[in-house]
Amino acid sequence: MVERFKHLSPPARLLLGPGPSMVHPRVLQAMSLPLIGHLDPEFLKIMDDIQQMLRQLFRTRNPLTIPISGTGSAGMEAALVNAVEPGDTVVIGVNGVFGARMAAIVDRCGAKSIRVEAPWGRIIEPASIEAALVQYAPVKAVAIVHAETSTGVDQPLQEIGVLCRRYRALFIVDAVTSLGGMPVNVDGWGIDLCYSGTQKCLSCPPGLAPLTVGERALAAMRARKSPCPSWYFDLALIADYWVSAKRVYHHTAPISMLYGLREALRVIDEEGAAARFARHQVNSAALTAGLRALGCEPVADEAHRLTTLHCVAVPAGVDEAAVRTALLHEYGIEIGGGLGPFQGKVWRIGLMGESSTRANVWSLLSALDNLFLAKGWVERAGLALEAASRAYSEETGHK
């Protein structure tokens, strides 16, 4: 027996970047259970449980509510290639990396993407969407990102949902960084297609993309003139396996990932949505206060700031990459850098799912306090911790 590759031994990391987030031990344990077949009657029950818990989380009655067998970006691709046909016009909100990615996929579908842009860090104004709906009518769909992972912006959706009904456009929403960490209300907000990823607020490893499809979107898919360009992501075929009583084999389901997702959803179900969202809110407020005390201002304005992903400007004179490297190698803490035009200018700090705890906020802020003090970027120790402490007191009402 020759052993040429070392025993797998990943270092301990506190994951506070834009994903993956920390995973509950119960989820890791579920992933290590022995496999059963993807057509085993016992597996079909697991699939049913997952669908039921996903519907609850998406707040929808859509029968077609399933995890796509790929990462969050696979969910984006699945939503768009099924809904959009060559020649369609699609209005896309672009105020960060992920809106731009939606537009790129729409272009590859042979459709016309109309980019409604806003500066990075700002929301897309519903009035701009309406102007595009009027100017480019008929519009097949409006696609927008709920929680922009590249900027930390919380995009209001309800008004755009109303506009989509009024102008008979499908409403497609990217909930990758929101689902499970803040309210997502698919039926209440008139969303026709919504997808997410498992590695953010669901605190499950990356590899699955929860997706829900409403009746208007299904009708549009049934009315397609050309087949869906993707066989792997063809929702009609996938629904025959996941939803229809026939359970027709399409592709071999990723069994272990689905074990993990079921357990992650069960953990969420036990905590309850209200408690979970409140936890994200409180820890986010404390983190933001602490970062501000170090001179790190959020990019998004207060009314539209995510509680799951914090994008803050790196203060002038601070070495952005050196801080991230020191956090990773000296403290075992991962945070993210900026993407695209934000490269070198911001940090992206996730407090998503299991990562959103007081202990983690303290760990990160005290590490930053230390690093900033050692470099002379702050005048005295404890600034961030004091600010966070005050914020926790205010948030929880115990002054």
Next chain:
Amino acid sequence: MVERFKHLSPPARLLLGPGPSMVHPRVLQAMSLPLIGHLDPEFLKIMDDIQQMLRQLFRTRNPLTIPISGTGSAGMEAALVNAVEPGDTVVIGVNGVFGARMAAIVDRCGAKSIRVEAPWGRIIEPASIEAALVQYAPVKAVAIVHAETSTGVDQPLQEIGVLCRRYRALFIVDAVTSLGGMPVNVDGWGIDLCYSGTQKCLSCPPGLAPLTVGERALAAMRARKSPCPSWYFDLALIADYWVSAKRVYHHTAPISMLYGLREALRVIDEEGAAARFARHQVNSAALTAGLRALGCEPVADEAHRLTTLHCVAVPAGVDEAAVRTALLHEYGIEIGGGLGPFQGKVWRIGLMGESSTRANVWSLLSALDNLFLAKGWVERAGLALEAASRAYSEETGHK
């Protein structure tokens, strides 16, 4: 705390169907390790190890040798949507479900699929491929399945590889049910694009599709007139993350699945290819002898019979579905039924990776012996076990 969904507790199963196969405990353990980020320097080393071991298994020097973030069918789609453009002509061997699936994907690419058909259970004759290469010249690619999971046929590839060079067509091979269980020689057989799945002979859970891309295929991709229709499967973007020194973020890698794949490849590396293929050969011969003693004849002729997946005809008078149900519920053993025209007519029995052991052969054959005897389908007990025992003696030279 409300617990509305039961603790996850899948039943113990012996997986002897067409996949997933049994998974080594070390692989399950690896999948339960805490996560690190997909851009963590330590994770990049894990990616490098995986690539190196995959190259060894595929027998290739191709730098672009990676796992696609989806199941085996995602590997098929990734290979085809990158290699094939609208208007191209692609010759496809169709003698089972998976050849037909390739043709369906090629059609969705807007290309012309030329189906070179053979009856289910027979190989595609190289002469038929050559005739199509001549008749439909110029042909962009020839696509064929190495190990047809729907029929148990082992397709010879070397001669077709020579033809592809002669007629300047790309050679695309589906090695889903062969890689890791029998020889696959990408460079030696002139294969330009080859993909597999993790849940068969690699004995890793389903969810990843190993893929290798040679220089001729890369040149064809670079020369495309239209962009790859899939953003998620665009190999140029994926290579920027997996292969280029820049490690440009594309999508969040499925960390835990990659932990599992690395360990599965390490298990394979330790056993060694020759020993592993010999193990599959011996257990396959014994299983086949045992099944024959029960009147279950292989569909494929002896010269082209897989050692990884056994497709055998159900004898007249035997209740196909009842046997599978009894195996699953009374013995905890999963085997597969037939697909398409073979539905109700064959069983598909996998001895892939960790599933290919003497103990498993004995378990299945003794269960079948029992079931057949109880129903009066055989005259006396022990027929299958005696035949398998003789086969083992012959195979191992100890008579």
